[in-house]
Amino acid sequence: MPASERLGSHIKEAEHALNATKHAVLKPAGLTVPQYAALLQLAENPGIPAAALARACRVTAPTMNTVLKNLQQRGLITRTPHPWHRNVLETRLTELGTQVMAEADENAVRVERGLAAQFTDEERAQLISLLARCSGYLESVRPG
Amino acid sequence: MPASERLGSHIKEAEHALNATKHAVLKPAGLTVPQYAALLQLAENPGIPAAALARACRVTAPTMNTVLKNLQQRGLITRTPHPWHRNVLETRLTELGTQVMAEADENAVRVERGLAAQFTDEERAQLISLLARCSGYLESVRPG
DNA sequence: GCAAGTCTATTAGAGCTCTAATATTCGTCA
DNA sequence: TGACGAATATTAGAGCTCTAATAGACTTGC
Numbered sequence: 558m559p560a561s562e563r564l565g566s567h568i569k570e571a572e573h574a575l576n577a578t579k580h581a582v583l584k585p586a587g588l589t590v591p592q593y594a595a596l597l598q599l600a601e602n603p604g605i606p607a608a609a610l611a612r613a614c615r616v617t618a619p620t621m622n623t624v625l626k627n628l629q630q631r632g633l634i635t636r637t638p639h640p641w642h643r644n645v646l647e648t649r650l651t652e653l654g655t656q657v658m659a660e661a662d663e664n665a666v667r668v669e670r671g672l673a674a675q676f677t678d679e680e681r682a683q684l685i686s687l688l689a690r691c692s693g694y695l696e697s698v699r700p701g
Numbered sequence: 702m703p704a705s706e707r708l709g710s711h712i713k714e715a716e717h718a719l720n721a722t723k724h725a726v727l728k729p730a731g732l733t734v735p736q737y738a739a740l741l742q743l744a745e746n747p748g749i750p751a752a753a754l755a756r757a758c759r760v761t762a763p764t765m766n767t768v769l770k771n772l773q774q775r776g777l778i779t780r781t782p783h784p785w786h787r788n789v790l791e792t793r794l795t796e797l798g799t800q801v802m803a804e805a806d807e808n809a810v811r812v813e814r815g816l817a818a819q820f821t822d823e824e825r826a827q828l829i830s831l832l833a834r835c836s837g838y839l840e841s842v843r844p845g
Numbered sequence: 846g847c848a849a850g851t852c853t854a855t856t857a858g859a860g861c862t863c864t865a866a867t868a869t870t871c872g873t874c875a
Numbered sequence: 876t877g878a879c880g881a882a883t884a885t886t887a888g889a890g891c892t893c894t895a896a897t898a899g900a901c902t903t904g905c
Binding site for chain 1: 703712714723741820825835839843
Binding site: 589590592619620623627641642643644645 | 859860861862863864868869870871
């Protein structure tokens, strides 16, 4: 089965193009794509624990740990112990983090709006629906 | 703009599901997803130089270099100097590499066939077309 | 012939990603 | 009250990925 006939190739190619463009537009803010994804979730959910953040970003906890380490080193986030649950760290944006996030978000949203504008409402809904069926099937057949 | 409204989120999610399932079905053969991608291209193009292989797999030359190093250590490929172009290494599957590739390919193709079977011919063509428009737009707006 | 440009290969370094394993804390249930 | 289970956090280690830089070999144009 040649690679060009595989649906997976086309999905991978689109994701690759998306990632490369995101990477390029986030570069001025000094953020990587995973860092931006984490900051976006943090902006919407202040104080969220790292484990929940990892789930929201669809990565594992150790992965999020390394991303947060780099964000913390740059002073973009703070991690403070939860008042009750002593084993939980509350993660929040710093003021600097909020500024950097706003700058990065402007460029990222511009790409998303431009991408969405390539399609009619019906096409967009179709694409989302077809992709959801891909995800659903792939998860349903995953061993383990 | 909430993450759930971004087309990019759905593309990323589908690619993530694809990658996770591929990873799971390739595990018995002891191959990673990038290693399988490289072996697939090698099976179709014996003797291809690493730089061309990198382009075919949509990664950079240094990335392909690390993947090939691991494949070579396992004895799945050989890299021999090109008879004329002294700066080029011809990369080929070993006999063991061919066997491992065949075993892995069986599982990978099963996933691809199952995924394709979720859609009608028209839906499949639509999905490919919509994804291609995404890739095309994203590449056209990429700075640099 | 020689120089510039192009292509191949490689190394160095930063960052992301996973699995596996460990430690700590909280909640539940007997 | 004490033990088990679930959730959080972290470390270790392997592997992938990129950009930047270096080096060698071929090709083209003067």
